[in-house]
Amino acid sequence: MKRNSDQPIKITEVSLRDGSHVVKHQFTEAQVKSVTKALDDAGMHYIEVSHGDGLGGSTLQYGKSLVDEMKLIEAAVEEAKQATVAVLLIPGIGTVHELKQANSLGAGLVRVATHVTEADVSAQHIEYARKLGMETFGFLMMAHSAPVEKLVEQAKLMESYGAQGVYITDSAGALLPHEVRERVRALRNSLQVEVGFHAHNNLSLAVANTLAAIEEGATRIDGSVRCLGAGAGNTQTEALIAVLNRLGIDVGIDLYKIMDLAEEVVGPILPGSQEIRKGSLAMGYAGVYSSFLLHAERAAKRFNLDSRDILLELGKRKAVGGQEDMILDVAAELAQRKVEM
Amino acid sequence: MKRNSDQPIKITEVSLRDGSHVVKHQFTEAQVKSVTKALDDAGMHYIEVSHGDGLGGSTLQYGKSLVDEMKLIEAAVEEAKQATVAVLLIPGIGTVHELKQANSLGAGLVRVATHVTEADVSAQHIEYARKLGMETFGFLMMAHSAPVEKLVEQAKLMESYGAQGVYITDSAGALLPHEVRERVRALRNSLQVEVGFHAHNNLSLAVANTLAAIEEGATRIDGSVRCLGAGAGNTQTEALIAVLNRLGIDVGIDLYKIMDLAEEVVGPILPGSQEIRKGSLAMGYAGVYSSFLLHAERAAKRFNLDSRDILLELGKRKAVGGQEDMILDVAAELAQRKVEM
Known part of the structure; x- marks a missing residue:
């Protein structure tokens, strides 16, 4: 090399x-x-x-x-x-x-x-x-x-x-x-x-x-x-x-x-193994902070969505730490879009 | 891409x-x-x-x-x-x-x-x-x-x-x-x-x-x-x-x-996590089958060597499965080389 x-x-x-x-x-x-x-x-x-x-x-x-x-x-x-x-x-x-x-x-x-x-x-x-x-x-x-x-x-x-x-x-x-x-x-x-x-x-x-x-x-x-x-x-x-x-x-x-x-x-x-699991993979795939994962899961439940779709949308919008409030807004929008489809 | x-x-x-x-x-x-x-x-x-x-x-x-x-x-x-x-x-x-x-x-x-x-x-x-x-x-x-x-x-x-x-x-x-x-x-x-x-x-x-x-x-x-x-x-x-x-x-x-x-x-x-551990890393580094690991560790103990040096030498010699006998020979040679140094 x-x-x-x-x-x-x-x-x-x-x-x-x-x-x-x-x-x-x-x-x-x-x-x-x-x-x-x-x-x-x-x-x-x-x-x-x-x-x-x-x-x-x-x-x-x-x-x-x-x-x-x-x-x-x-x-x-x-x-x-x-x-x-x-x-x-x-x-x-x-x-x-x-x-x-x-x-x-x-x-x-x-x-x-x-x-x-x-x-x-x-x-x-x-x-x-x-x-x-x-x-x-x-x-x-x-x-x-x-x-x-x-x-x-x-x-x-x-x-x-x-x-x-x-x-x-x-x-x-x-x-x-x-x-x-x-x-x-x-x-x-x-x-x-x-x-x-x-x-x-x-x-x-x-x-x-x-x-x-x-x-x-x-x-x-x-x-x-x-x-x-x-x-x-x-x-x-x-x-x-x-x-x-x-x-x-x-x-x-x-x-x-x-x-x-x-x-x-x-x-x-090590408290546990450091394998690539669902949460960490979703984080890399969407390009978001891990602190978003739990919030996205909660919002997904509330709006009957897949948490990964919320994370992907947050990634697209380049959400940063401290913008966890944005998660509910994004979830509401995605749910609305689903209704309209 | x-x-x-x-x-x-x-x-x-x-x-x-x-x-x-x-x-x-x-x-x-x-x-x-x-x-x-x-x-x-x-x-x-x-x-x-x-x-x-x-x-x-x-x-x-x-x-x-x-x-x-x-x-x-x-x-x-x-x-x-x-x-x-x-x-x-x-x-x-x-x-x-x-x-x-x-x-x-x-x-x-x-x-x-x-x-x-x-x-x-x-x-x-x-x-x-x-x-x-x-x-x-x-x-x-x-x-x-x-x-x-x-x-x-x-x-x-x-x-x-x-x-x-x-x-x-x-x-x-x-x-x-x-x-x-x-x-x-x-x-x-x-x-x-x-x-x-x-x-x-x-x-x-x-x-x-x-x-x-x-x-x-x-x-x-x-x-x-x-x-x-x-x-x-x-x-x-x-x-x-x-x-x-x-x-x-x-x-x-x-x-x-x-x-x-x-x-x-x-x-x-899964019986356990699939992390990269000492054995699997040694295998990839030396380029040998995992079946060699245990044999190499035994030979290392017997000849007072590091098992990884044995594995590396086996990798260089392109040892294949079924040649586990070669491990003791390689260990003996390495031990001899060490004495001569």
Whole structure:
């Protein structure tokens, strides 16, 4: 495989952040320590530790964490001998105060995340992170829902604020390989800084999409061991490293150690299997947030509809988090349309 | 996506055959009936029913079936209103007698399977199946382990015997997307008959490999609902149909019905989740049969080695089923090499 970049590939393990959703934010310090220690020993580059919705996410709205994320960050920093501990910050949920605290505890990299059309809200957070001396990246969520030109425009904004790279974040696991290629290629052609890719496996394409991204020149890649992440989980780290080894792309991470920790360290934490099930598949197919699933099922019952038709319509309308109210309106409209047919 | 074929795509659901391995050949008539009925109602084209190792596989060596496969075939035929019931035949395990019986019970399609380098043993079975008036396909197993020219040569043999198409069978789930493309393209350029593709998900690439195959012109595709197949399972049918819908490729199978039966009909049969675990990943990485795993672990213990190093060496030597004896020799050699280093 020819890569459209000669920069080394850097992997960020997100199971201790994206996986926080899966365990309903109940990670313990002991779990964070054991996972971090094993990942660090395997040579993982970055280990992200935060509430699932980023710093400050521990609220009634997003789900209360069992343990203060600052304690978890501290625990991870303690165990990470060579890896850098990373954090996620979604402006509006977290603030620069939490970022400063996380950095003072040893977090060395931050991803500042916004909806794909709202990069402008990341300006002060990116600037602040750079001032702190942190490695600073932008993270454009629900990247499938915007046209490529919009994605490029928004990524360039983040670059202009000082981001050292911008991730294409396929939050709903909705992108197909050719769509990933198109997006990475467009950013590679427009940005001076690095391009990253964060996948979800809802359509069973996370590893393949990640390979497509790497081929097109993405150098910042996310994985989660045992797919421990929201929806159907992310790019399964151990499968990714195996495939990269097969391709002769050495990222300096020990495959056997990753396979072993997947079984022995992460396995016992998994509340259940991370298969692709009805809900996660519907999410990837419709291109919507998982928080819509339950609402759509309720609305479907009320209006005698199939919840997937509601999700598809929400996907078409590019509904975003916080627009759960729209679901009843959409359901009412679909029910009306059915009567008229 | 542009397909290199204008023929319609035909899907074969293999959960009631490849999935037989997962349930240790304990399928009941009631299970086969309920799964077949639901698949048939969703519009599935072909439903394969046989012992995991094909007709006649119910032996001490390959695992005894709970219910005679002829009874299971009969049960499936009874429920299949529009779908064709298919069978798998591995010459040497099954014979033309079982094929004749299966056909007399209503099985309309057979895949005659051989190791990728041994197509010649399929001649009389393919000819016999054609005489019976069955749709007849060749199925070249462990296709990753032969050079492309060898694969082409063997597929042409099957075509010369009368096969109406030849499947590239990635038994170990070891192929990468570009390797699938190369193989499908070569067969499309060399055969007059259809090209098929059967994936396993051990490297998390089954859906992506299947897409690559379809793009290159494969028209016969295998899937298993909930990944109910050997190793990490096959191309997850419900994810594949969702992706094909997204690509605008209508194969006439109802996605919602497949999603529902995955949850309600196949779900209760699953003995556990079909995640990618240490064993299945090692199998895909090394490119070996799953029957080697246990032997390699035993040999690893005896010679104080990592079982994965043994599997990798076996993969390099292209060890095939029945060569389990080779495992101890390989382990002894590796141990010796370690001493010398």
